[in-house]
Amino acid sequence: MRKGHNLLAVGDYNQAVILDLIRRASPGLSRVEIAGETGLSAQTVSNVTRRLLKAGLVKEGERLIAGPGKPRTLVELVRTSRYAVGVHLDPTVVTYALLDLAGEVVADHRTPTPSAADPDTVIALMAEEVRALLAREDVARASVLGVGIAAPGPLDSTQGILLDPPLLEGWQHVPLRDALAEATGFPVVLEKDVTAAAVAELWVDSGEDRDNFAFFYYGTGIGIGLVVDHEVLRGASDNAGDMGHLMVQADGPVCACGRRGCVGDLVVPFRLVQRAVSSGILGPTASIDTPLDGPVRHIDFDETDHRFTEFTAAARRGDAAAVAISDDAATHIARALVSVVNLLDIDHVVCGGPFWRRIAPILRERIERLVADDPALIPSHPVTVESSAIGEDVAAVGAGCLVLDQTLSPRPSALLIAG
CATH class of the missing domain: 3.30.420.40 (ATPase, nucleotide binding domain)
Structure with missing residues (x-):
């Protein structure tokens, strides 16, 4: 919890500290509790609370009776303000x-x-x-x-x-x-x-399991959001998280970057659909005709979305060829995640994005097992792989x-x- 400061020049900061504290507390906090949590004086808390009440950001709620003395009035967030x-x-x-x-x-x-x-x-x-x-x-x-x-x-x-x-x-x-x-x-x-x-x-879950984690994003492309010590890592130009060109298969297909076996080129929905068409799991389609071993020139996104749903349904039914393609994808993703875990010493991987929900029943547990069993994994602590509770809207x-x-x-x- 951030502490406030009893300085005349930092009213806005103290206001943000108090508002953030109230936001995270349900059903609210008394002024005495706010002062205790923030280290601010009772007068500062009273002044800031008055401003927040006037702005309509908070309201006074129920009165809390805790032992002898005057009951304390809880200050609550006005969510709809x-x-x-x-x-x-x-x-x-x-x-x-x-x-x-x-x-x-x-x-x-x-x-x-x-x-x-x-x-x-x-x-x-x-x-x-x-x-x-x-x-x-x-x-x-x-x-x-x-x-x-x-x-x-x-x-x-x-x-x-x-x-x-x-x-x-x-x-x-x-x-x-x-x-x-x-x-x-x-x-x-x-x-x-x-x-x-x-x-x-971080906003939805501020617990300890969100102190050090990676968010594996599975959409039309893939990427990874990084959090260390409860802080989001953005990098020098705010472009951190491009994991698509981590090499996971030395003899893999040629990526658009010119190298072989880049994880993004192996596991994105288009490539899985393409393999499913090539294997006969899905019927042929004119819009998915890029060679398996070559850069993607054009993607029909609507067609890919529709065929990906068909592919994941086949894998969930236990179609052997679809399961094999899914297993390969899990292996590639796990290898990439092990590199990230080793680099940052994270203990949670949260997965989500527009395409994740459909393939999560097939991939999530397998990715978690593959990460845990990978001989290249350095940290000794368990690494949890879970699906985002937020769902497809997460970004x-x-x-x-x-x-x-x-x-x-x-x-x-x-x-x-x-x-």
Whole structure:
């Protein structure tokens, strides 16, 4: 728990500390408890609480009787006082999530990604979907703190630009943050999708099992969000987490990067569907005709999504060829995760993303066993592999949480006083 500071220059920081504490406490905290948790004086807590009450962010709840003396009044978060919108841009689907002040999902919605070669059209449709979502839930614009958008990397976080996402044709150097801000009229924050997913997990579950973990993102592509000592790792340019080019099979197929056996090229949904078609598990299709040993030139995302559902259904039924393909994918993913576990000494891997739910019953337990049994695994502690409780919306939820985090969470940088 962050401590507050009794300095005149850090009112906003103390307000964020107290609000964050109240947000995490159910059904609320008394002013005495807030002072005890934060180390702030009773007067500071009283002043900050008064401001929060006036802003409508908190309210006074039930009176708590704890021994002799005056009953204590609990201060509770007003969840519906403010909202944030999260948007996740995936080459296959765009996900929208409306979050209340506590980070709970009020409503969500998904649409197929329109023509990825026309960013202006996609951004305009995003803005319209955001407006429609707020209208359906009867949320006033004035109560919306902003919009967060999670997108595939690489990106320029300072300028808010998508640089060259590998599966979004025509999205090179797109100023997504500013364009969406102009289209919606809201402040917008842009984050890499795998990082946003990790942020979501931290907001939803702040326990010790989220101190050191990796979020394995399984969507149209793959990636990994990283958390060490309860802090999200973003890297020098906020592009950490591109695990797709970890080599896991020395004699594997040639990746677009020119090397062989890159994990991303082996396990993404398109490649599994392609193998299923080649093995006769699925019927032939003209749109999935890329050679197995060669870079992917074009993906029909709608067709891949549909055929992936058919493939995972076959694997769950026990089709031998489908199970073999799934086992190979589990082996490749586990090898990549062992490298990550060895590098960062993490003890949890959380899996999620738009395609994960369909294949999780086949892969999750097998990946966990393969990681545990890998002779290359260095840490002696158990490594838990679990599915995200948030579900397919995880990156959109994380994008919305980023808005809440930037607006409401305590930041030590607020303590710096210009001299």
